[in-house]
Amino acid sequence: MAGVATSGRQRSRIAPYLMILPALAYLAIFFVIPFWSLFRTSLSTSGGSVYLPTLTFAWDFGNYAEAFTTYQEQIFRSLGYALTATVVCLLISYPLAYVIAFKSGRFKSLLLGLVILPFFVTFLIRTLAWKTILADDGVVVSALGSIGLLPEEGRLLSTSWAVIGGLIYNWVIFMILPLYVSLEKIDARLLEASRDLYSSSFRAFRKVILPLSMPGVIAGSMLVFIPAVGDFINADYLGSTQTTMIGNVIQKQFLVVKDYPAAAALSFMLMALILAGVLSYTKALGTEDLV
Amino acid sequence: MPTPHDIDPRRPAHLATNRASRRRFLGGGAAAAAALVLGPSFLTACGSDSGSGSTDTAPPDDGSPATGTLRISNWPYYMADGFVAAFQTASGLTVDYKEDFNDNEEWFAKFKEPLSRKQDIGADLVIPSEFMAARLMNLGWLNEISEERVPNKKNLRTDLVDAAIDPGRKFLAPYMSGMVGIAYNKAATGRPITSLDDLWDPAFRGQVSLLSDMQDGLGLVMLAQGSSLDDPSIESIQKAVDLIREHKDSGQIRRFTGNDYGDDLAAGNVVIAQAYSGDVVQLQADNPDLEFVVPDSGGTWFIDNQVIPYTTQNQKGAEAWIDYVYDRPNYAKLVAATQFVPVLSDMTDELAKIDPAIAGNPLVNPPSDVLAKLHAWPALSDEQTQEFNAAYATITGG
Numbered sequence: 001m002a003g004v005a006t007s008g009r010q011r012s013r014i015a016p017y018l019m020i021l022p023a024l025a026y027l028a029i030f031f032v033i034p035f036w037s038l039f040r041t042s043l044s045t046s047g048g049s050v051y052l053p054t055l056t057f058a059w060d061f062g063n064y065a066e067a068f069t070t071y072q073e074q075i076f077r078s079l080g081y082a083l084t085a086t087v088v089c090l091l092i093s094y095p096l097a098y099v100i101a102f103k104s105g106r107f108k109s110l111l112l113g114l115v116i117l118p119f120f121v122t123f124l125i126r127t128l129a130w131k132t133i134l135a136d137d138g139v140v141v142s143a144l145g146s147i148g149l150l151p152e153e154g155r156l157l158s159t160s161w162a163v164i165g166g167l168i169y170n171w172v173i174f175m176i177l178p179l180y181v182s183l184e185k186i187d188a189r190l191l192e193a194s195r196d197l198y199s200s201s202f203r204a205f206r207k208v209i210l211p212l213s214m215p216g217v218i219a220g221s222m223l224v225f226i227p228a229v230g231d232f233i234n235a236d237y238l239g240s241t242q243t244t245m246i247g248n249v250i251q252k253q254f255l256v257v258k259d260y261p262a263a264a265a266l267s268f269m270l271m272a273l274i275l276a277g278v279l280s281y282t283k284a285l286g287t288e289d290l291v
Numbered sequence: 292m293p294t295p296h297d298i299d300p301r302r303p304a305h306l307a308t309n310r311a312s313r314r315r316f317l318g319g320g321a322a323a324a325a326a327l328v329l330g331p332s333f334l335t336a337c338g339s340d341s342g343s344g345s346t347d348t349a350p351p352d353d354g355s356p357a358t359g360t361l362r363i364s365n366w367p368y369y370m371a372d373g374f375v376a377a378f379q380t381a382s383g384l385t386v387d388y389k390e391d392f393n394d395n396e397e398w399f400a401k402f403k404e405p406l407s408r409k410q411d412i413g414a415d416l417v418i419p420s421e422f423m424a425a426r427l428m429n430l431g432w433l434n435e436i437s438e439e440r441v442p443n444k445k446n447l448r449t450d451l452v453d454a455a456i457d458p459g460r461k462f463l464a465p466y467m468s469g470m471v472g473i474a475y476n477k478a479a480t481g482r483p484i485t486s487l488d489d490l491w492d493p494a495f496r497g498q499v500s501l502l503s504d505m506q507d508g509l510g511l512v513m514l515a516q517g518s519s520l521d522d523p524s525i526e527s528i529q530k531a532v533d534l535i536r537e538h539k540d541s542g543q544i545r546r547f548t549g550n551d552y553g554d555d556l557a558a559g560n561v562v563i564a565q566a567y568s569g570d571v572v573q574l575q576a577d578n579p580d581l582e583f584v585v586p587d588s589g590g591t592w593f594i595d596n597q598v599i600p601y602t603t604q605n606q607k608g609a610e611a612w613i614d615y616v617y618d619r620p621n622y623a624k625l626v627a628a629t630q631f632v633p634v635l636s637d638m639t640d641e642l643a644k645i646d647p648a649i650a651g652n653p654l655v656n657p658p659s660d661v662l663a664k665l666h667a668w669p670a671l672s673d674e675q676t677q678e679f680n681a682a683y684a685t686i687t688g689g
Binding site: 049050051052070131132135136137153154155157158240241242244248249251252253254255256257258259 | 396399498546674687
């Protein structure tokens with residue numbers, strides 16, 4: 001691949017930097033500064049008046065220890081929910097993306113349109129609709145009950161499965177699209193070649209399609225896992241007191257308890273955990289493309 | 292990774308698939324995800340680094356009538372049909388009425404920074420609960436309400452005028468009062484509910500909701516435990532919190548709710564809930580099996596107050612509104628719609644003119660045996676509120 005401009009002209013050397021300047025400025029204003037501010041808050045002690053506390057930066061790592069011991073249950077629950085949602089999204093999306101990419105023929109655009117269609121409806125409405133669908137007196141619960149398939153609690157709403165289901169439903173599109181994109185660009189002639197070499201369909205899938213679609217798998221997994229782990233809307237609407245996620249805790253700490261250092265420490269811990277997870281995941285799957 | 296030698300013309304243009312564009316797509320997604328995770332940081336950054344500015348534009352009093360636009364921020368379902376329009380006709384003011392006040396503490400978290408810098412908060416009149424109104428008053432963020440321009444204040448219930456929290460009600464103009472008690476679905480419970488301990492009946496496991504507001508949520512439980520609300524200690528708070536935690540951990544309590552408990556109750560997901568009296572009357576329209584009861588061990592009062600933030604852009608308009616609300620025939624329409632307990636005295640006749648049933652409704656006009664069971668929270672210090680809130684939030688928020 002050609003590098004940056006090879007000519008010695010000053011202008012063309014500066015041009016790329018000028019072009020990324022708006023993005024850099026955006027990143028500085030909306031990411032670096034808030035990030036730094038949040039970091040300082042997480043290590044501060046709050047004092048002064050109760051309602052307008054003054055935060056004093058104090059390297060107070062105790063905030064982290066305390067937040068972790070108090071809310072580790074919610075942290076691990078969030079990771080578990082997000083992981084489950086990501087795996088299920090992958091299992092749902094892969095065959096779907098495969099069919100759209102390779103088998104849909106002239107219906108490709110239509111199928112893609114249908115995948116995207118529900119997401120024209122706002123997130124909140126879609127989540128609230130699930131609340132109606134899964135209601136204790138609703139059709140789904142009574143139908144499952146009559147064939148004896150109801151879980152132990154005798155309900156669907158306000159269970160872990162409702163929350164995980166909400167996460168899957170709301171984020172699945174972020175798995176389908178990257179998978180589709182990576183599958184769709186696979187050169188069909190590679191499959192022909194594998195057949196010419198007497199490969200079985202399964203072997204062709206395992207040796208050709210799966211490795212080539214790996215960037216899509218990784219991208220999709222991250223796009224689902226990262227937002228899902230910090231989500232609080234699904235746990236709020238579809239969950240119960242037994243299913244609170246770390247996003248709910250952070251929201252409550254910021255808005256009700258107003259313990260900003262604890263909330264900031266929780267946010268940072270969550271970020272660190274996500275980063276560690278994503279790095280080990282990409283390392284394990286061996287794509288240097290993404291990190 | 293092999294590079295495709297030629298581009299497939301059938302490829303949909305809107306999903307360009309070369310590596311560079313997918314990277315951009317990913318980058319955008321990651322940034323969006325980061326923004327989601329980082330959400331709270333923006334809040335802190337805005338909170339601590341913004342500059343100062345004052346937009347105090349309260350007009351000096353020259354005796355002229357109120358004009359212009361009045362921006363009101365109220366709770367949902369707290370208004371009668373046609374009331375705002377009738378006020379506009381009567382006063383000549385334009386009213387921008389919003390039902391965007393959903394939770395005292397969240398409202399405070401959102402507006403305390405601009406208020407501390409005396410910046411406009413987009414509302415000239417707000418209707419917080421009593422403890423929040425008192426907090427705003429003590430922080431010096433409220434304007435005094437002119438006695439002169441609110442002559443109908445004489446109609447207030449005398450027990451309300453004598454409030455310890457704001458003697459003479461100079462800053463806090465009560466809008467509506469009501470009872471915190473228990474709402475239940477009698478078809479689902481199969482029996483009348485009378486005691487707070489019924490919330491912990493294993494038959495209702497996973498179908499109970501409690502209020503997440505500290506005073507409204509803990510008050511009933513503390514009364515049932517024999518604790519007094521007159522001078523609450525952290526020990527009595529903790530005792531109630533411990534009991535609730537036990538029932539939360541056992542799966543008895545399904546949700547901690549704000550004003551949104553009604554949906555679950557009407558839909559049948561929750562069969563017994565801590566609730567506000569007037570809401571239940573309104574919910575009965577959706578589900579006639581719902582009942583409201585003040586438990587034997589006692590319930591609590593709540594009062595929501597009209598207050599004028601010191602950043603108001605229309606002091607006189609706000610006062611004209613309060614005066615209009617305090618006119619008995621007008622107020623009767625509000626009570627008939629909200630079904631809460633009137634803050635004005637001698638409302639029976641005016642209510643009977645609208646509907647005799649409302650005048651006789653025990654939720655609007657509680658009989659003496661119910662009144663005897665009702666308690667009110669005292670004015671808590673800032674430190675107490677913070678300490679009690681934090682204790683309750685350990686279970687409601689996690």
